[in-house]
Amino acid sequence: MADVYRLGFVGAGNLAESIARGVANSGVLPPSTIRTAHRRPERCAVFESFGVRILETNQQVVDDSDIVILSVKPQVVKEVLLELRPFFSEEKVLVSIAAGIKLHDLQEWSGHRRIIRVMPNTPSAVGEAASVMCLGQMATKLDEERVSCLFKAIGKIWTADEKYFDAITGLSGSGPAYIYIAIEALADGGVAAGLPRELALGLASQTVLGAAAMVNQTGKHPGQLKDAVTSPAGTTIAGIQELEKGAFRSTLMSAVLAATKRCQELSQSKPL
Template sequence: MAVTSPDVFKLGFVGAGNMAESIARGVVKSGVLPAQAIRTSHHREDRRAVFKSFGVEILESSGQVVSDSDIVILSVKPQVAKKVLLELKPLFSDDKVLVSIAAGIKLTDLQEWSGQRRIIRVMPNTPSAVGVAASVMCMGDMATKKDEERVVSLFGAIGKIWMADEKYFDAVTGLSGSGPAYIYIAIEAMADGGVAAGLPRDLALSLASQTVLGAAAMVSNTGKHPGQLKDAVTSPAGTTIAGIHELEKGGFRGTLISAVTAAAKRCRELSN
């Protein structure tokens, strides 16, 4: 059973989409905050109902959310972030913290549009929905140690979080932000390979997804380099090296590297 943290503060979401929902659910489930300490608003009844279903308070407007929150998470689409923050600017104050998860929006822009000085930028990814997000954060100049601790507790509730300089955020977006899509394609392709080799579709997909999950856990939990783990599976003249040979002929490594760098480049273009 979750036990609520003694450091209870009011958390508001401006934007009540899937990522906001994942964060809010994780925060409540882990006991970082009680549901009644969280608030949001949305014009659609179905989105309001989702948050109500696990106890989040629904307010009438984003302005009310900002006014009634200690930490405000900006979880709107990047293309509307400027408009939203300019509208909410009169409601921000020095006793509040603005946390942005909008991809590509820099700290300087967030400060200019909101007038807020205590700002933290976080880049989570979609596995937050199942509690295994990879999130990276960077601190604005005026954010405090207490702000950092609270934000780490929030995003630690949905996975793992690392600190990095803002200059790395475009690359973070290209790797962990967009990365789940690359892995979904790999799982789908592996399952198709299983079907081509004679497996039933449901078994092939289950084996492919569990294999990726297990391989990721091996890297994360053992601390060994993935090349070392790969070599341990690769027997001389065996099945695995035959498969790896095909991957190398197809440019598998180079294609993944290009995917990450292309996504990072696109993020850089959008942020500029």
């Protein structure tokens, strides 16, 4: 028998929409078991369009849900949780996807300890998210299984200690932007070599997609896959030599470290 429970979203933005759509489309939960609330009718209409139940207030969403996904902007998390604090009974699970807000603060503001923190990324919009979760002190094995199942509906999910979350943000949270720049640069290179823009962009994006799939599906180390396409004195090694001259690897590593550092700084400056 399918595991059916009520899922609520406090915050009905784009990421919440991606998760709700993925959950509904994959059959993890029927759309009728999902609920949210929003002041803007157009956001409500989007959720209603795929069967989500719309309630009048966030308090009603929490009261009427078994698992509550907190998907508001980080700067308003404290205000929202303090307002919803009376509605978090012991049997409810609070799942926060607010970047940079630690379990300790979530527990303090909500008065609740059955919490799971999740860091997804923007490819959730196309079902290819890289998400990581860490468990609060009272989260159960069933809670972990249910939340894992929810986020598998929009991609892949890992479990890690919270101490890694700043680095996770620097890598998978900010990482899509690095790859967009790489795709744009590859396409520009194709145009510089004489290709039409549309063809160059299509080839660049599909090449990145295919290379990522090779790593994920073969289980081989990226260096091994790189060596397999790099013939002696061939075209690929000539290109790789230029990447090494431009410190391509070191620059990407530095980008992850810089984003991690910035996330640490933001995490330390708590909301008022």
